[in-house]
Amino acid sequence: MRAMVFERYGEPGEVRDVPDPVPSGGGVVVRVEATGLCRSDWHGWMGHDPDIRLPHVPGHELAGVVEAVGSGVANWRTGDRVTVPFVCACGSCAECAAGQHQVCSRQTQPGFTHWGSFAEYVALEHADVNLVAVPEELSYDTAAGLGCRFATAFRAVVAQGRVAPGEWVAVHGCGGVGLSAVMIAVAAGARVVAVDTAPAALELARAFGAAHCVDPGRADAAEAVRELTRGGAHLSLDALGSPITAAASVGGLRRRGRHVQVGLLPAARGAAALPMERVIGWELEILGSHGMAAHAYPPMMELVRSGALRPDLLVSSTIPLDGAPAALAAMGTAPGPGITIIRPGADGRN
Known part of the structure; x- marks a missing residue:
């Protein structure tokens, strides 16, 4: 697959061919249709996150289609339209048992603890705990912004605030x-x-x-x-x-x-x-406030579905994967308003 890879902190990455990911027993591989460019990705690229190991593929806000399913996954099939919180919970620690998946003590985060979504495909862990269905009427561009920025803001304002x-x-x-x-x-x-x-x-x-x-x-x-x-x-x-x-x-x-x-x-x-x-x-x-658990998405998704919330209006630009290295570097000095969406598909599909 094609992915944006950086090998040194703060130095421009490049888009190149890397091995395709494979799903773990409880995980899936998602074909990335859209992924958001977030300031958190810039922090990771600058070396501010201790979980990152080089070389690295950033990206943690994503939406796409399930491409491959691990043998232990019960609720998802290939072809399902999905998004995911940027905090992928384990589902079995004390925090998860209490329903607080966003502070899971064994959490994984695409683009930080492992390679992320600035790529044609991304592997995600504990799919039955973390995946969120994307309704047909919601575009991939809109859904990609939910997993970090919009869901994080929703929980910060409504639940924590x-x-x-x-x-x-x-x-x-x-x-x-x-x-x-x-x-x-x-x-x-x-x-x-x-x-x-x-x-x-x-x-x-x-x-x-x-x-x-x-x-x-x-x-x-x-x-x-x-x-x-x-x-x-x-x-x-x-x-x-x-x-x-x-x-x-x-x-x-x-x-x-x-x-x-x-x-x-x-x-x-x-x-x-x-x-x-x-x-x-x-x-x-x-x-x-640290993200939002997948099980907490339904009230937010219903407000989006009804039109009471319009995250689609936040998408200010879309770029191909080849534009990701320059756009990521620019986040430090000129992040720009709204949300930039990267479309990794070679045909620009959405």
Whole structure:
């Protein structure tokens, strides 16, 4: 098969022929019809993830067709249209037994713990636990964005953030995760303040229903959020992942507000200096959010199916596999608004 491979961190990869994957007893091989280009892939390419071993094939947001099935798989057949959370759970550890597959202690992650979906085919483990059916009316491009950014935002806003109608929600960083969070919070009846330095990202946030937009290059983000919401956000998300955005997210909360950290904070960048005296004095909640289990997809999928949520509107561009090396490298300096989808199929099918 053809895949994008990199052999050194931070140096351009190349698309070349590599051996086809084979399914494990409980796993499947999926023919990748669409895969998202995510900032997490860029972090892995830069060497920020200890699970990656070189040479490596990135990619963790995917949708496609089951091509081969392991002997122990009960619920899936070749030809099934599927997607998968970026956290593939084992299904048998204590966390999985409690239904918390997104923090499985033996999790695997395509594109991190093993070769990923910037390829024509990808192997996935524990298929009966992790695969999610993609309905015929949902395009592969749309489904690919669900496994990381949209599902992550959905759980961060709805489950971890406990959003309620009429609340103020601040979203710091309006890339794929942030714009997903804006859309989901608005659909839940919340009022949203979107924070980003890119005019195009703020324009999309406004189109998706944000009540206010803030450019932190022009104004103090935390102060602006407090002023616009008359006291601070009830819920705030750092969807980018930097010490500056994390601190601004906490600083923009009202008393007893809730901060959800979604964006990764690599150790190489240093820890975020959160205003812990305010966390204590105002009884703020600091929460993490890490993807979403496959069994938790049905409510989100129903909202997508009904048209209440439109993840298809987040797809801003599509590129062939040959364009993946340059696009991945550009994520560090010019990630662009929305979601870029890679189509590995040589015929550009979708």
